[in-house]
Amino acid sequence: MVDYAILLIALPLFAAFLIPLVAMVNKNWPKYIPILVTAFNSVLSINLLLYLNAHNGTPFIVKIGGFIPPFGINLFIGYLAIILLMLISFVGLMISLYTINTVKDAESRYYMLFILLLMGVTGLVITGDLFNMFVFLEITSISAYSLTAYKRDGLSLEASMKYILIGSLASVFVLIGIGVIYYSTHTLNIADISNHINTVPKYIKMFSLSMLLIGLAIEAELFPVNGWVPDVYQASPTPVTTIFSSIVVKATIYVFFRVLFTVFRADLTVMNFVMGLGVITLLIGEISALKQVNIKRMLAYSSIGQVGLIVIAISSYSSMGVAGGIYQMINHAIFKGILFLGTAYMITSVSGTGKISDLKGIAQKMPISSFIVSFSIIALLGVPPLTGFWAKMMILSSVMSSGHQIIVALILFATVVEAVYYLKFIAVIYDSSEITNSFKSTIKFNKIVPIVLFALTIILFSVVPQFLVKFQDVLLKAANELTNVSSYISIVLGS
Amino acid sequence: MKKIIATLILLVFTFYTYNTIKGFRFGHDFLNAKTNNKKISQKIEPAGKHYLENNKLENNASNVVTSIVVSYRGFDTLGEVTVLFLAATGLGVILTLTKKEDDDENENDSSEGEPSLIVKTASRILFPLIFIFGAYVFIHGHLTPGGGFQGGTIIASAYLMMFLSYSNFKINHSIFKSIESMSGLTFISIGLVGLIGFGIFLKLNLIPMGVFNTLFSAGLIPIVYIIVGFKVGSELTAVVDSYRENW
Amino acid sequence: MVLMLLQIFLLILMLIAAIFTVAYKDLMNSVIVSGFISLGASLLFYFLQAPDVALTEAAIGTGLTTYIFVVTIRKTERMEK
């Protein structure tokens, strides 16, 4: 069977514990361990995809400790989990390539934290137990706190402090929610809770739902509680920011909707409320991005806006909308990977401070990187026939068919705003005037290769039509896994 | 102004919570209560009841909390150990590296508060006793209250006592680091043995289960808890030490 | 009956101590009092038939947490302005 899927978590953990010992033997070896681990996880997740394809795409569970599901912890892996797993390990691999030779001090500690961050996110995506999810949420956020403070200058310490304070409140709320739901259903297994959730009195259900949603909304960067995001994104080292934006947010959005759809079987009122939050998040994110002068801060606000779009899509609850949301998750992870890594590469070349104006006219010196960054911006904006267009089409059509014409108009408005500041950015890097800062030409292959590979992925998603048809099928199946509660229950608990 | 807003928020929260919690019954025997719900066809056995009844058969540990922590929810414990590991690593990143910057004023602090001879002698005598007590707590984790986390913390507090009474007491960092890593690796290896042999990660009944309520019972549970004890002990000692080093 | 009264008394004491913890201007006082709150919680866990949790709370909440708070206060400043 596929019990080896547990290696997705066990192996990174093993590697993280091994790093201190390896570092004692040779100081230079630890930097290769993240590459090995993420490469192994990529292979493993592709292997799981093949397994799933060979078995009619029915999701499977992995029992840990050999106890039957409501009593032991189980993992739940289907197309959705595998899509996210492939995303995590692919982006992780790219970033570990990018990171080689850029970490200055405390190298082995940095790599430990990095691997454990990826491990926590992996656990969030595949676990089938509510409290286990809490533990992985804590692993993710504690490694994120340490990585945010990694540079130890004033800005990163402040950002880390902010993140810690709001993150501990989030975990407290999640814990209260889990306690209440445990008291009313006497179980912690997600499928089992979902099975019994209708016997829980409505007011208890609402209380526990609101506690969990406050906690998870903080981690998923939703509107009223995302004040920490720009600071944390700006202050952390760029590879870490990329991980936050490309992976961590995606996994927490997944958890958010897993709790909403499967655990609580949320009704239309709650969905509309969440959709409203998504709309506000989208608008505030995009409009705040307009007036930013710092690139990472601009990208952070743009990230918030994209979170809003994904949340709108998934909370529409139609299979097309959820599929569009998942598609947008993949796209956004790749685009933001290029944007964060590419701009950071440009900034280190001109030894700038991170302002947009530092990059004036950089395209003359760095044509390839500039071209790839602009290309990914165009794809992100949704110019047909690039991949961003298809995702946006799916989202818009599903929101339209659910009868929210105003929201469609607002999404289009946000896209226009997004286009304004991104095109302004392209105009800056293609400016014809000479660059002001001293330019130091450093062609580093380990930095260019990830960016080029990301760009190739965009092309792959955009232009291979045969691939697209099959891909849409997979997306719809993944959407079905998220929304179809009864099949989730029957897979975990047996019929 | 801030206080008024905070009070208002808290009042709303209190009201909301009160409305929910008033339906809860403290000390109600829900494990053996009859359910009058006919909407559900599937089993509605509370997980807690299942653990209490099947624990002897499946884990053979007298302390059910231990068998839940280590065996039924062993994956959580692995995560928990990782959280401590993360905290120790993060502390190392944040605290110990920029030592040279500013220890001008703090230099005088440590020399001024040197403890008296009585304290020093007493703590030297007490240290092995506390250490052994910690070891006792985690070795008997499957029989009596306590276990790896508690025992590990007790060992860390033994070191804390030494740190407090000897201002120049040093620990060997590489030994502690190795213990930390080795115990983590052993924990995962035990899990992997089950995976390779039986296709089940963290299978703990690989060795004979022994006689109930004796030291050699409960399969691998005591061994895992001893490993957890070593790991927690070395991690918390590292945490305490990195706070102290920054004096 | 006596046990019930004892627990109620302990809870009231903890709440009063918590208010003092928040109100004190001297951070060292707050930290020590919050250590006592942890100790009270550990007693309550014992009354709630949770000896494992009581042991953990006593060792971690009362001992280690208080120590690292005290170190932090000595490294920074003692008074809340």
Add this chain to the structure above:
Amino acid sequence: MSWVETVYNYSYFVGAFGLIMIGLYAVMVKTNLIKILIGINLIDVGVNIFLVSLGYIKGKGAPIFSNASVTPANSIDPIPQALVLTAIVIGVAVTALSLSVIIKLYQHYKTLDISKIREMRW
């Protein structure tokens, strides 16, 4: 049922949520970082008491079968205890990490007041 028992039945919930409220008040109102962290610790203690009290059953003993008189039928629910063990350990990890950040912040800004630190305006 005497009045003592009535009070007792609610005392744990009131006490636990009282601690949570006081902690939340400290987090929202105080500007001193260490004070805020003490508030978060109070919230943690409150949540732990709440969780353990959810598993308590009157007149039953701890789930430790060392003594032959304890049987599965007369012991309390062990799961919340296992959860709280995890929660306490996670709590101390977060506290240790955040205090170290506070020490470093103080070395940079010579203040613990969040309203005086540049970026930390909520």
